[in-house]
Amino acid sequence: MATANDDVLDEFLDERDHETDSPSWEREYNKKQCPDCGGLHGLDAVACSVCGWQPT
Template sequence: MASAPSSDDMFDEFLTQRGHETESVGWEQNYNKKQCPDCGGLHAEGATECSVCGWTPV
């Protein structure tokens, strides 16, 4: 049985086939802190998950 791509991979492939660029989203930088791209919450450099909204980098 063949394995199906994850839903994110499927959407990325769909968009890429139609000329859109896709990229992984990571932390943004704000001074010496990490900033969540979803809610804007600021975190220490060692953060792996947003404590405000629960976002994690891909």
């Protein structure tokens, strides 16, 4: 659950061009790409088989 402090921190970071959204899969042609290690996976992947990353 987000609090007022989280909102203030997100605004502070956003003003300085930092990403405040939860990371998710990136797309590389017809594959999903892990934002952590860059591993490529099929579109049905739910976790990275290279580093174990999962979207939250």
